[in-house]
Amino acid sequence: DGGITQSPKYLFRKEGQNVTLSCEQNLNHDAMYWYRQDPGQGLRLIYYSQIVNDFQKGDIAEGYSVSREKKESFPLTVTSAQKNPTAFYLCASRPGAGNTIYFGEGSWLTVV
Amino acid sequence: AQSVSQHNHHVILSEAASLELGCNYSYGGTVNLFWYVQYPGQHLQLLLKYFSGDPLVKGIKGFEAEFIKSKFSFNLRKPSVQWSDTAEYFCAVNPISGGYQKVTFGTGTKLQVIP
Numbered sequence: 001d002g003g004i005t006q007s008p009k010y011l012f013r014k015e016g017q018n019v020t021l022s023c024e025q026n027l028n029h030d031a032m033y034w035y036r037q038d039p040g041q042g043l044r045l046i047y048y049s050q051i052v053n054d055f056q057k058g059d060i061a062e063g064y065s066v067s068r069e070k071k072e073s074f075p076l077t078v079t080s081a082q083k084n085p086t087a088f089y090l091c092a093s094r095p096g097a098g099n100t101i102y103f104g105e106g107s108w109l110t111v112v
Numbered sequence: 113a114q115s116v117s118q119h120n121h122h123v124i125l126s127e128a129a130s131l132e133l134g135c136n137y138s139y140g141g142t143v144n145l146f147w148y149v150q151y152p153g154q155h156l157q158l159l160l161k162y163f164s165g166d167p168l169v170k171g172i173k174g175f176e177a178e179f180i181k182s183k184f185s186f187n188l189r190k191p192s193v194q195w196s197d198t199a200e201y202f203c204a205v206n207p208i209s210g211g212y213q214k215v216t217f218g219t220g221t222k223l224q225v226i227p
Binding site (some may be wrong): 031033040041042043044045048050056058059090096097098100101103104105106112 | 113120121144146148155156157158161163202204206208213214215216217218219220
């Protein structure tokens with residue numbers, strides 16, 4: 001089945017550790033996105049990528065890093081520099097500009 | 113930079129009441145607009161979208177939205193809500209300029225429908 005797969009679904013980490021969230025899509029979509037969802041703040045854009053080997057910062061990129069070495073993969077690393085990393089992270093993709101965005105099921109990250 | 117405002121954070125309605133959720137965006141150029149819905153425990157899914165043409169857009173489950181360019185608004189409406197419409201609703205804006213891909217979401221509106 002085609003879709004967007006995020007893993008792991010739940011992740012616990014100690015403060016000060018970097019953690020990488022995986023996002024894979026088999027929809028052949030050019031663009032991929034990472035959002036963070038917090039109660040009362042909606043979805044905030046962390047990073048997005050329009051094509052392979054290219055990505056842009058979103059509105060809250062500090063403390064995060066990404067790579068786009070393959071079209072189907074867009075992993076997000078939450079670094080120790082992120083002040084408040086505990087959140088629900090959503091990966092999304094779409095074929096190109098002006099198209100619908102499709103979302104994965106999300107990853108819950110808890111930093112203790 | 114574009115932004116989206118959803119002024120209603122939490123709306124409580126009785127079944128059969130009419131619904132209107134506000135969405136205003138800030139961007140001077142041409143945009144695509146979306147409404148997404150997140151039912152409890154489920155992932156985000158598209159409710160409806162506006163790309164061009166008729167400013168009154170119809171979506172799934174009886175929802176519709178009207179794009180008013182002069183007001184930078186894209187309000188979501190439904191004539192008669194059901195208990196199953198209880199969910200969180202997000203408006204999103206995507207500027208259209210040379211393949212520009214940034215999509216910005218609002219803070220969301222939680223809708224609670226009381227049977």
